[in-house]
Amino acid sequence: MPVIALAILLIPIFYLQPRAMSYFGLNLLLNLAIPLAFATLAQMLIIMVNDIDLSIGTFVSLVACISVRILPISTFLGFGALLMCIILYGLMGALIHIRSLPSIVVTLGMSYVWLGFSILLLPRPGGKVPDWLLATANFRTPFIPLPIIIATVIGLIVYFGLMRSAYGAVLRGIGGNAKAVARAGWSILKAKIITYLLAGLFGVLSGILLSGITTSADANIAGRYTLLSIAGVILGGGDFVGGRISPIGAVLGAITMTLAGSFLSFVKISTDWQIGAQGIILIIVLSGRLVTAQKAI
Amino acid sequence: MKKFLAQIRNQTWALSFVGALLLWIIIIFIRVKGASATLTMTLNFSVFYIIVGIGQMLVITLGPGNIDLSIPSAMILGGVVAMKVMNEVASNIPVAMLYTFLTGVAIGLFNYCIILLLRIPPIIVTLSSNLIIQSIAISYGRGLRIYPPDSFTEFTVMRILGIPIIAIVTIFFSIVVAILLSRTVYGRSIIAIGQNSKAARLVGIKVHRIKLITYTISATLAAIAGALLAGFSGGTSLDLGSEYLLAPIAVVVLGGTSIAGGKSNVPGIWGASMFLYLLVAMINTLGIGEGLRLAIIGIIIVGVISFSSSEKSR
Numbered sequence: 001m002p003v004i005a006l007a008i009l010l011i012p013i014f015y016l017q018p019r020a021m022s023y024f025g026l027n028l029l030l031n032l033a034i035p036l037a038f039a040t041l042a043q044m045l046i047i048m049v050n051d052i053d054l055s056i057g058t059f060v061s062l063v064a065c066i067s068v069r070i071l072p073i074s075t076f077l078g079f080g081a082l083l084m085c086i087i088l089y090g091l092m093g094a095l096i097h098i099r100s101l102p103s104i105v106v107t108l109g110m111s112y113v114w115l116g117f118s119i120l121l122l123p124r125p126g127g128k129v130p131d132w133l134l135a136t137a138n139f140r141t142p143f144i145p146l147p148i149i150i151a152t153v154i155g156l157i158v159y160f161g162l163m164r165s166a167y168g169a170v171l172r173g174i175g176g177n178a179k180a181v182a183r184a185g186w187s188i189l190k191a192k193i194i195t196y197l198l199a200g201l202f203g204v205l206s207g208i209l210l211s212g213i214t215t216s217a218d219a220n221i222a223g224r225y226t227l228l229s230i231a232g233v234i235l236g237g238g239d240f241v242g243g244r245i246s247p248i249g250a251v252l253g254a255i256t257m258t259l260a261g262s263f264l265s266f267v268k269i270s271t272d273w274q275i276g277a278q279g280i281i282l283i284i285v286l287s288g289r290l291v292t293a294q295k296a297i
Numbered sequence: 298m299k300k301f302l303a304q305i306r307n308q309t310w311a312l313s314f315v316g317a318l319l320l321w322i323i324i325i326f327i328r329v330k331g332a333s334a335t336l337t338m339t340l341n342f343s344v345f346y347i348i349v350g351i352g353q354m355l356v357i358t359l360g361p362g363n364i365d366l367s368i369p370s371a372m373i374l375g376g377v378v379a380m381k382v383m384n385e386v387a388s389n390i391p392v393a394m395l396y397t398f399l400t401g402v403a404i405g406l407f408n409y410c411i412i413l414l415l416r417i418p419p420i421i422v423t424l425s426s427n428l429i430i431q432s433i434a435i436s437y438g439r440g441l442r443i444y445p446p447d448s449f450t451e452f453t454v455m456r457i458l459g460i461p462i463i464a465i466v467t468i469f470f471s472i473v474v475a476i477l478l479s480r481t482v483y484g485r486s487i488i489a490i491g492q493n494s495k496a497a498r499l500v501g502i503k504v505h506r507i508k509l510i511t512y513t514i515s516a517t518l519a520a521i522a523g524a525l526l527a528g529f530s531g532g533t534s535l536d537l538g539s540e541y542l543l544a545p546i547a548v549v550v551l552g553g554t555s556i557a558g559g560k561s562n563v564p565g566i567w568g569a570s571m572f573l574y575l576l577v578a579m580i581n582t583l584g585i586g587e588g589l590r591l592a593i594i595g596i597i598i599v600g601v602i603s604f605s606s607s608e609k610s611r
Binding site: 052095099101102104105106108109110111112113114115116117118119120121123219227230231234240270272273274275276277278279280282283286287 | 362364411415417418420421422424425426427428429430431432433435436439542543546547550556557586587588589590591592593594595596598599602603
């Protein structure tokens with residue numbers, strides 16, 4: 001399914017903009033898909049344990065703000081702050097589990113906290129990323145564009161980590177039947193913290209890469225990621241409940257959602273409708289899932 | 298006394314009233330304004346939270362997965378439609394309110410039809426329609442800022458014995474909703490669906506019809522609240538999203554309604570809304586910057602929710 005959606009979007013893009021088919025074209029087109037792919041994997045982890053993360057967009061923004069404000073001044077402090085962010089994510093998971101809180105409310109509340117911190121760090125858009133980050137983000141690999149390589153590698157790593165390993169099965173089991181997992185002697189609390197820590201890590205990677213690609217940041221740079229990441233997970237074949245996820249599908253889903261955005265800029269719609277068009281595309285893309293799902297049955 | 302305290306702890310909604318009371322006292326101390334003036338302001342402002350909160354509460358009561366994230370843009374569009382139709386002329390108010398009402402109904406029907414026909418989860422549908430409706434509001438409301446007619450603004454701030462009329466109307470409305478939930482087939486159906494959707498369908502409840510009505514009520518209340526807010530604040534605002542995305546959900550959860558559905562609490566919405574308004578007002582009076590303000594509001598909301606729900610689960 002995600003493959004079909006991707007193809008459906010790629011064909012008109014290549015038709016409208018034939019230059020996109022070249023090495024540089026693909027690089028440009030897919031560059032921005034990589035941060036979203038990381039954010040989507042983070043969202044997928046949270047959805048895997050039957051929660052939902054409405055804060056990932058503001059979290060990625062905060063990371064981008066940190067990497068343009070603190071990282072250039074002190075690498076040590078910068079990485080310390082990013083580590084703190086990951087730990088806070090883990091604590092958020094622990095809090096949600098221990099107090100059995102609705103993840104929607106906690107993450108929505110936390111999104112205000114992340115946004116607040118971002119504004120404190122970077123009241124106005126701007127900043128400058130460290131040179132090593134710039135060099136990494138703009139690294140040109142021979143023959144195959146870097147984004148395609150990263151997407152493949154990260155998709156495969158998460159696939160083997162979650163779908164083919166013993167502990168991965170435990171983590172997915174929490175979404176399926178948490179009680180059964182607990183009876184089997186696994187600590188749900190530990191598993192949830194690990195899931196949230198991993199999600200935080202992916203969020204951090206997303207933010208660092210995003211700032212490297214855009215070379216600057218603002219407090220709301222990744223605000224759209226919350227919606228896009230949820231869409232990417234669902235489009236990639238994941239389900240909201242039951243621990244059913246698909247890491248490779250999620251990466252493809254993220255690429256599809258990015259291309260949908262590029263497609264919008266190619267067809268040049270008025271700025272009034274830019275926001276709304278995202279919503280419409282989301283609904284259309286996800287309703288396509290219904291058609292294929294019914295065929296599968 | 299101990300028993301009384303224990304009882305309060307068992308009732309999350311009572312806790313929210315206690316919280317609101319505490320904040321009210323704090324604000325009276327740090328502000329020069331009098332106690333009754335603060336109370337009037339609180340009622341006047343929190344009414345908007347209450348109206349949309351009741352809509353959100355009904356939707357959330359429908360059970361897991363049901364949530365309305367299109368409230369902010371329904372409010373924006375409701376406000377824009379009302380202001381445009383009124384066109385600064387007082388005699389247009391009834392027609393304008395009718396159009397606002399119909400706008401809300403249309404948004405609600407749209408939301409649930411997409412949810413039902415395309416089988417997309419409500420959270421994604423309402424988040425998407427939030428974007429779509431926002432675009433509609435932006436392109437429809439383009440142009441000069443339109444002011445509400447004076448009489449409409451006067452209505453939204455009018456008081457009897459210091460109590461705003463819209464607060465009084467909202468009290469009556471809240472009572473109606475409470476009766477609706479506990480005494481009518483429709484209300485009992487919402488709760489039944491929230492507790493066990495399959496069982497509800499098996500006993501013959503028309504699940505989809507009830508859900509359709511509920512999503513429509515939520516969007517309609519949001520549109521009306523948006524129109525009133527536009528009148529109250531002297532014009533429409535296209536930037537309600539940051540405040541009214543979290544607020545309706547927060548007041549529902551703080552007010553003791555179960556996010557898992559099947560259990561709702563109308564008085565709790567009142568306590569939680571006043572608490573939330575006073576919280577924001579208190580932080581505003583401290584005169585701190587936007588960044589710190591947002592962070593503090595987020596931390597307090599997460600903190601209060603973790604505190605109150607831990608009491609509930611024991």
